[in-house]
Amino acid sequence: MTLQEILNHRRAVRHYDPAQPLDVERVRQCIEMATLAPTSSNMQLWEAYHVTDKEMLKRLAHACLDQLTATTAQQMVVFVTRQDLYKKHAKANLDFATEDVKRNSPAEKHEKRTKRWELYYGKLMPFQYARCMGMLGLLRKLLAQTIGLFRPIVRQVSEQDVRVVVHKSCALAVQTFMLGMSEAGYDTCPVEGFDSALVKKALRLPCGTEVNMIITCGMRLPDGVWGERFRLPFDQQYHRV
Secondary structure, three states: OOHHHHHHHOOEOOOEOOOOOOOHHHHHHHHHHHOOOOOHHHOOOEEEEEEOOHHHHHHHHHHOOOOHHHHOOOEEEEEEEOHHHHHHHHHHHHHHHHHHHHHHOOHHHHHHHHHHHHHHHHHHHHHHHOOOOOHHHHHHHHHHHHHOOOOOOOOOOOHHHHHHHHHHHHHHHHHHHHHHHHHOOOEEEEEOOOOHHHHHHHHOOOOOOEEEEEEEEEOEOOOOOOOOOOOOOHHHHOOOO
């Protein structure tokens, strides 16, 4: 399918056909494609839990308020944020960037470029993503506002701001996954109506995780799509400057 066809095919499907199972490996490949989605500073602070076990699907369906899209889903993918892993991911980025400089940069620029990445991933990112009951966010906010008096600077640096950034990055991966599923001929529905405490308990998620979205997966039945697609007039959302 072309991208236009994929976008037209993708709908939020509320009722799946129980007689049409999905290829587990094909869904896994779509999740792997989602890892190619961009994330802020390439921190990749998200994970996906691919649920195929029938009993776990029942538990998650109940956590999703027993919505039809959940109770009829053949599989589910739970996307979660992992801001708690910021140190580990920053180090992984730094290690990669250091080796990348060695492989692809002129020898005379190795030291300068390596120091730049050490500053960015070794100091700035750990400072940016750290949490301390809002206090570090307040400090970052004060610094940003002060520096902003003299030059442009990112101002969304409070702990809540950074949490939003992490969820936005995860959402990019979710959308990539859903488009990949459409390209495979499969259907999905992004579910945000769920009891996050029950979801975390069922999957035994670490304390530092937050559930971003639950994606139900299957093959649509005729009544799986509720009505025609509605979108606001394009000229209400498009602004050329």
